[in-house]
Amino acid sequence: MRFDVLTLFPETFSLVMKESIIGRAQEKGLIEVNAVNIRDYTRDKHRKVDDYPFGGGNGMVMMCQPMFDAYRAVTEGLQTKPKVIYMSPQGRVLTQKVAVELSKEEHLILLCGHYEGIDERIIEELVDEEISIGDYVLTGGELPAMVLIDCVSRLVPGVLSNEGSFSEESHFNGLLEYPQYTRPAEYEGKQVPEILLSGHHANIQKWRSARSLERTRIKRPDLYENHIKSSEGKI
Numbered sequence: 001m002r003f004d005v006l007t008l009f010p011e012t013f014s015l016v017m018k019e020s021i022i023g024r025a026q027e028k029g030l031i032e033v034n035a036v037n038i039r040d041y042t043r044d045k046h047r048k049v050d051d052y053p054f055g056g057g058n059g060m061v062m063m064c065q066p067m068f069d070a071y072r073a074v075t076e077g078l079q080t081k082p083k084v085i086y087m088s089p090q091g092r093v094l095t096q097k098v099a100v101e102l103s104k105e106e107h108l109i110l111l112c113g114h115y116e117g118i119d120e121r122i123i124e125e126l127v128d129e130e131i132s133i134g135d136y137v138l139t140g141g142e143l144p145a146m147v148l149i150d151c152v153s154r155l156v157p158g159v160l161s162n163e164g165s166f167s168e169e170s171h172f173n174g175l176l177e178y179p180q181y182t183r184p185a186e187y188e189g190k191q192v193p194e195i196l197l198s199g200h201h202a203n204i205q206k207w208r209s210a211r212s213l214e215r216t217r218i219k220r221p222d223l224y225e226n227h228i229k230s231s232e233g234k235i
């Protein structure tokens with residue numbers, strides 16, 4: 001899976017994206033993350049990428065020409081047009097379900113805005129979908145793009161060694177994950193729940209399901225409601 005990220009800060013990506021799991025996935029050739037500097041596609045000696053908004057208002061808006069030319073450079077000679085996602089506070093909120101959907105794509109182009117955003121003509125012409133990582137405003141789209149790359153990449157087969165664990169992790173089955181413990185069985189007088197040491201897998205599974213339902217009901221009643229609704233009618 002390939003990600004081309006159009007950004008004003010390409011070096012941010014190379015630092016974060018070559019670390020840990022994402023870095024190893026790149027070495028294994030499972031994913032490619034290519035950060036493109038929008039400023040390299042400016043045509044003036046000041047390498048101008050933004051300008052004042054028509055109609056007035058504070059802040060600056062990213063201009064069309066550098067973004068269009070960076071997009072054309074990245075897509076030149078491609079057989080199929082990759083899906084273009086604009087990281088924006090107005091986008092569809094990124095959930096695990098959306099991440100699973102996006103992990104089916106072969107090639108994604110992510111546009112990172114800055115200042116007050118980008119010229120609307122870029123969105124109209126190039127953007128297939130706007131995606132938001134949550135209802136808050138950041139100084140740029142780079143962190144949202146890295147969040148998207150992380151949560152989508154880990155779903156690409158081969159990226160995570162313990163792929164089997166997806167079915168039980170938080171949000172995969174619409175519920176929050178059960179509590180996790182590891183050695184030692186007792187730490188400063190605090191015991192690991194006995195059931196987990198019993199080796200009785202059926203009972204452990206039951207205990208885990210009960211904990212998962214209980215903590216979802218307490219921490220995320222919205223998810224709990226959805227889960228109850230979706231399991232109604234199922235035997």
Ligand SMILES: COc1ccccc1CNc1ccc(C(N)=O)cn1
Pocket residue numbers: 087088089113114115116117118131132133134135136137138139140141144
């Ligand atoms: C004022 O910033 C903007 C204004 C408009 C568009 C993009 C930006 C860049 N900032 C972003 C980007 C994404 C998210 C998110 N919630 O995914 C939050 N902030």
